[in-house]
Amino acid sequence: MRRSIIAVSLAALMLLIWPATALAALQPRLGTATSFAVLAAAGITNSGATTITGDVGTFPTTTETGFASVTITPGGTNHMGDAVTQGAKVDEVTAYNDLAGQTPCPIFGTNPGSLDGRTLVPGCYKFSSTATLNVGQTLTLSGFGVYVFQVGSALTIGNGTTVSLINGAVACGVYWQVTTDATIGLAPTNFQGTLVAGRSISVNTNAVWTGRALAGALDVSGAVTLLGNTITRPAALCAGLPTAGASPSPGVLPGNTGVPLELRWEFPWLLLIGVGAGLGATAMGISRRRRRRRNG
Numbered sequence: 001m002r003r004s005i006i007a008v009s010l011a012a013l014m015l016l017i018w019p020a021t022a023l024a025a026l027q028p029r030l031g032t033a034t035s036f037a038v039l040a041a042a043g044i045t046n047s048g049a050t051t052i053t054g055d056v057g058t059f060p061t062t063t064e065t066g067f068a069s070v071t072i073t074p075g076g077t078n079h080m081g082d083a084v085t086q087g088a089k090v091d092e093v094t095a096y097n098d099l100a101g102q103t104p105c106p107i108f109g110t111n112p113g114s115l116d117g118r119t120l121v122p123g124c125y126k127f128s129s130t131a132t133l134n135v136g137q138t139l140t141l142s143g144f145g146v147y148v149f150q151v152g153s154a155l156t157i158g159n160g161t162t163v164s165l166i167n168g169a170v171a172c173g174v175y176w177q178v179t180t181d182a183t184i185g186l187a188p189t190n191f192q193g194t195l196v197a198g199r200s201i202s203v204n205t206n207a208v209w210t211g212r213a214l215a216g217a218l219d220v221s222g223a224v225t226l227l228g229n230t231i232t233r234p235a236a237l238c239a240g241l242p243t244a245g246a247s248p249s250p251g252v253l254p255g256n257t258g259v260p261l262e263l264r265w266e267f268p269w270l271l272l273i274g275v276g277a278g279l280g281a282t283a284m285g286i287s288r289r290r291r292r293r294r295n296g
Helices: 001-023 031-035 082-102 260-264 271-296
Strands: 034-045 048-054 055-065 068-070 079-080 125-126 131-132 138-142 147-151 154-155 162-166 174-178 182-184 192-197 200-203 208-214 226-228 230-232
Touching: 031 034, 031 082, 031 147, 034 048, 034 230, 055 082, 068 162, 079 082, 082 174, 082 192, 154 192, 174 230, 182 192
Parallel strands: 034 055, 034 208, 034 226, 048 068, 048 230, 055 079, 125 147, 131 154, 138 162, 147 174, 154 182, 162 192, 174 192, 182 200, 192 208, 200 226, 208 230
Antiparallel strands: none
């Protein structure tokens, strides 16, 4: 009986621990692409007054259109197709593969494809095909850590949407790996994070973006289109958070382990499992004591 109680308790403990470890995420190795706010393979097209904080470049196509109305703030450089851009394009592919290859990364939520109204903690979230944040909706990221979104095809961020960062979440810890194309909706859209697209990225009128638009990781036809936007590169890789390919410090757990709030609060399966296991163990103990009394 004592062994049965121990076994049940251990099983419950494993079920409670599993989600916290399975959903841990890592920062990708951005390398020289870290300094870029906008990076393309097949050129950058701009219309309207756009402000970019960070480096800019495109390769192998080096065409940049409409840059007379682009302001690159002090500290940023337009590298066009120079050697710096070429090196950054190589590192962009490494970052893309780091993000796409992270496992385990389970299919997200009960409504695959929709980010509407979600509140998420650090972790890895996978969409087998498209992912969408619909018009006027908000995605909330809660807590300091790494957020990785793996999107199997296209990403659409609708008009007037918001990616909100609360409770210590920061843009340098948010990463979007998009297999094909990404579209960021028009103002008052406020988007967050580094987006690495297999093909193209389109940013619609007056959208504000804190992050990086890195296009053409898989396809040399991948371009970036801007329409009077403000794009601000976040800080370099978040200090203190684990990065792909780096050895963790001995005895230190990653700072970004977490469980989606859907598992903890909206659907309290883990709480029910823990309570059930505890009640079961208690019932076994009471039954054993009663048998002893009867036999005594």
